[in-house]
Amino acid sequence: MEIDPFIFRLSIFILSIFIGYYVVWSVTPSLHTPLMSVTNAISSVIIVGAIIAALADSSSSIFETSNIFGFMAIILAAVNIFGGFLVTQRMLQMYKKKKK
Amino acid sequence: MSANLSASFYLISGILFILALRGLSSPETSRKGNYFGIAGMIISIIVTFLTIGNFGSGFIYVLIFLVIGGSIGAFIAYKIPMTAMPELVAGFHSLVGLAAVFVAISAFLKPEAFGLGFVGNIKLSSLVEMSLGAAIGAITFSGSIIAFLKLRGIMSGAPITFNGQHFINLILGLAILFLIFYLCISQSSNIFWTLVVISFLVGVLLIIPIGGADMPVVISMLNSYSGWAAAGIGFTLENTALIITGALVGSSGAILSYIMCKGMNRSFFNVILGGWGANDQTSSSKSKEQKPVKNGNADDAAFLMKNASSVIIVPGYGMAVAQAQHALREMVDALKKNGVKVSYAIHPVAGRMPGHMNVLLAEANVPYDEVFELEEINNDFANCDVAYVIGANDVTNPVAKSDPQSPIYGMPILDVEKSKSVLFVKRSLSPGYAGIDNDLFYRDNTLMLFADAKKMTEEIVKSL
Numbered sequence: 001m002e003i004d005p006f007i008f009r010l011s012i013f014i015l016s017i018f019i020g021y022y023v024v025w026s027v028t029p030s031l032h033t034p035l036m037s038v039t040n041a042i043s044s045v046i047i048v049g050a051i052i053a054a055l056a057d058s059s060s061s062i063f064e065t066s067n068i069f070g071f072m073a074i075i076l077a078a079v080n081i082f083g084g085f086l087v088t089q090r091m092l093q094m095y096k097k098k099k100k
Numbered sequence: 101m102s103a104n105l106s107a108s109f110y111l112i113s114g115i116l117f118i119l120a121l122r123g124l125s126s127p128e129t130s131r132k133g134n135y136f137g138i139a140g141m142i143i144s145i146i147v148t149f150l151t152i153g154n155f156g157s158g159f160i161y162v163l164i165f166l167v168i169g170g171s172i173g174a175f176i177a178y179k180i181p182m183t184a185m186p187e188l189v190a191g192f193h194s195l196v197g198l199a200a201v202f203v204a205i206s207a208f209l210k211p212e213a214f215g216l217g218f219v220g221n222i223k224l225s226s227l228v229e230m231s232l233g234a235a236i237g238a239i240t241f242s243g244s245i246i247a248f249l250k251l252r253g254i255m256s257g258a259p260i261t262f263n264g265q266h267f268i269n270l271i272l273g274l275a276i277l278f279l280i281f282y283l284c285i286s287q288s289s290n291i292f293w294t295l296v297v298i299s300f301l302v303g304v305l306l307i308i309p310i311g312g313a314d315m316p317v318v319i320s321m322l323n324s325y326s327g328w329a330a331a332g333i334g335f336t337l338e339n340t341a342l343i344i345t346g347a348l349v350g351s352s353g354a355i356l357s358y359i360m361c362k363g364m365n366r367s368f369f370n371v372i373l374g375g376w377g378a379n380d381q382t383s384s385s386k387s388k389e390q391k392p393v394k395n396g397n398a399d400d401a402a403f404l405m406k407n408a409s410s411v412i413i414v415p416g417y418g419m420a421v422a423q424a425q426h427a428l429r430e431m432v433d434a435l436k437k438n439g440v441k442v443s444y445a446i447h448p449v450a451g452r453m454p455g456h457m458n459v460l461l462a463e464a465n466v467p468y469d470e471v472f473e474l475e476e477i478n479n480d481f482a483n484c485d486v487a488y489v490i491g492a493n494d495v496t497n498p499v500a501k502s503d504p505q506s507p508i509y510g511m512p513i514l515d516v517e518k519s520k521s522v523l524f525v526k527r528s529l530s531p532g533y534a535g536i537d538n539d540l541f542y543r544d545n546t547l548m549l550f551a552d553a554k555k556m557t558e559e560i561v562k563s564l
Contacts, residue, residue: 019118020349021351027121034455038124042117052152054158055162056210072202074165078168082177089131091462094463
């Protein structure tokens with residue numbers, strides 16, 4: 001009997017939760033704010049879905065509703081990607097060691 | 101690009117995202133980690149374009165929208181003051197949530213584009229995944245908007261509660277489950293829209309009863325939700341990068357919520373079901389208001405600290421509100437010139453989001469190796485001459501250790517009272533967020549400095 005591909009995805013998902021669990025516990029508490037902004041930035045990889053939605057073939061030359069939702073999602077995700085990574089970068093630049 | 105090849109690249113993106121989080125284990129590796137994250141994102145986007153393989157007019161539009169969104173994001177990232185970080189993060193969470201809703205909507209409207217079947221006949225598993233993604237995304241969106249408004253001060257931070265609130269939330273929660281079930285049977289678009297609308301409503305109702313100082317938990321929780329929403333969409337799109345990321349973000353937010361709850365010694369449900377502010381704590385504070393306090397000024401404080409050999413600074417949300425972090429650094433610099441050893445003590449729930457105080461101190465060029473977490477520094481208070489409490493209150497209240505009746509009993513606190521003398525910068529004797537009077541105000545070794553945190557610190561700098 002063949003295994004449903006869903007099971008594979010579920011395996012990836014559950015193993016990733018465990019990876020996330022151990023990786024996040026190792027994050028130093030002083031970097032918890034950058035952690036939030038960077039997780040926010042990477043979760044915007046949802047833009048992949050937005051691009052697929054935006055570029056889905058429409059029957060006419062005019063964009064269909066589903067395309068429009070896709071484009072709106074692209075804007076939202078793009079704000080997050082650039083905003084999230086850049087603000088994280090800006091914060092991390094500020095963490096400096098004592099000058100010896 | 102073949103499906104197998106693109107799936108492999110998505111896996112690489114996922115691994116890069118894991119490395120991005122791994123980098124945050126220390127400030128030195130964190131900057132490299134952020135580049136891993138950016139690389140992962142670029143790979144994902146390029147692979148998506150190559151997989152679709154359609155570089156017509158639609159592609160140009162996508163680029164235009166990317167640039168528009170990207171410019172807005174970059175502009176915000178450079179302009180935002182560090183004190184506004186909590187509301188920025190809340191705002192960003194709302195965008196992820198809404199993007200998840202939009203993607204789910206368009207997958208529902210045009211399932212063939214995603215290979216999920218056809219309108220009216222969408223694969224059952226996909227339908228469950230996309231409706232979960234849409235529901236959690238919608239809750240994340242409206243919940244984050246409320247959190248944003250509260251943090252920004254547009255909406256009062258006070259908890260909004262009404263009779264039967266929990267009952268209504270329970271009913272709506274069950275309604276969401278029922279609608280998802282019914283949607284699977286009927287494939288009806290009306291059900292889908294109802295589901296989205298109810299989820300928006302749940303997000304609002306979930307966050308309004310939670311008060312200002314519980315915001316660290318709320319933000320972490322919404323962070324977690326945005327991850328689960330992304331994972332739901334990831335399952336729908338059968339995209340590994342999205343599934344991995346969703347799981348990472350989801351567990352990250354959950355762990356942060358746990359750490360924040362532990363920092364307040366409260367259960368997650370206790371926080372979610374409504375804040376302390378709703379309880380009447382006023383009776384206990386009234387009886388104590390008559391007690392005498394020692395009142396000092398900037399010169400007294402400067403004298404005390406100049407002659408100390410070690411000083412521990414305890415910053416709290418008040419420092420963020422007064423934007424006093426730069427003045428504080430100047431004060432510490434002046435003290436160091438006098439040979440005083442200075443360190444900073446940060447309580448896990450100080451401020452309005454996890455790590456809030458650390459970012460503000462970093463902004464003011466405080467080296468991170470002078471900043472310590474509660475467990476690292478708590479024993480040092482006994483040997484320190486002066487504790488300078490600036491904008492913190494409840495997290496220093498000794499009542500958490502002594503009075504089992506107190507609502508904050510059992511909460512881990514900074515043992516400020518053990519230091520030889522305590523300088524407490526505060527505008528008035530009013531109780532903190534928890535509504536409890538702080539015993540520390542009336543101790544013999546406490547000197548109250550009644551002023552704005554920034555002004556007082558600047559005056560101390562002058563008299564040093």
